Amino acid sequence: MTEAEPVPAPAVAARDGGTALITGATSGIGAAFARRLAADGRRLVLVARDGDRLAGTAAELTARHSTAVEVLPADLASEDGCAAVADRLRDGADPVEMLVNNAGISLNRPFLRSAVEDEIRLLRLNVHAVLRLTHAVLPxxxxxxxxxxxxVSSVAGFGAVMPGSTYSSSKAWVTNFSESVAQSVRPFGVRVLALCPGYTRTEFHDRAGINMTKTPPWLWLRADDVVAEGLRDLQKGRLVSVPDWKYKLAVFGLRHTPRRLLQGVARDTRGRLGRDQG
Incomplete structure (x- = not known):
């Protein structure tokens, strides 16, 4: 299976809940969205780099929920992959009613020790792809x-508390961008939400090589719970969703604590708490 080659959905008599396209759909929060939206009766378009894993995920969802699932293998950090998904989002013959921009990466290196190629890939996936795909679907x-x-953004985007990390900077952009665009399309009946979880049990940190073994168990969220709260906040018309009370408190602190104090906390805790939040 070649990159960015659409695979037709199987002939399944799915309930008509509309079509949802999910990026990064084979693991973590993306997979949780796929499970929940399939259970809700939506047809799915799943996007990820690994075609074999996509096919397996699609087969499982079809068998469990009798929903039609289309797979679109694509690397959203590449121009060809991003363009292919954008083309699918502009398809008026089979319109996408919900887009979930979930794909993203982090780097386990501070900026000064990072390769510029890796930083550009992070920006292309975390920022550029979100912009391109949102721009493709909204009209x-x-x-x-x-x-x-x-x-899908992150609590990490609310403050520069991870010295040297550009992940939090990219997520700050996603949250601000989502809030801004949401206000512009709300009068037309279209909703845009920035979903900002804290530490969530996914493959995210392992893929980045980030050691999270010292993170207290009570800080972790379940991906299914993150998705459920995000969808509830979307229905309520909120522009930003921060799942779980402890992270709501953390965001309040990040927004209102003097920057000098935050910078001091960041210096004291960067080695102890790990590098990035998912």
């Missing part, structure tokens, strides 16, 4: 006067 949604976009 059709606005024209139809319905639709929703969920951009």
């Amino acid at each position: 059709g949604m606005v024209e139809r006067r319905r639709g929703a976009v969920i951009n």
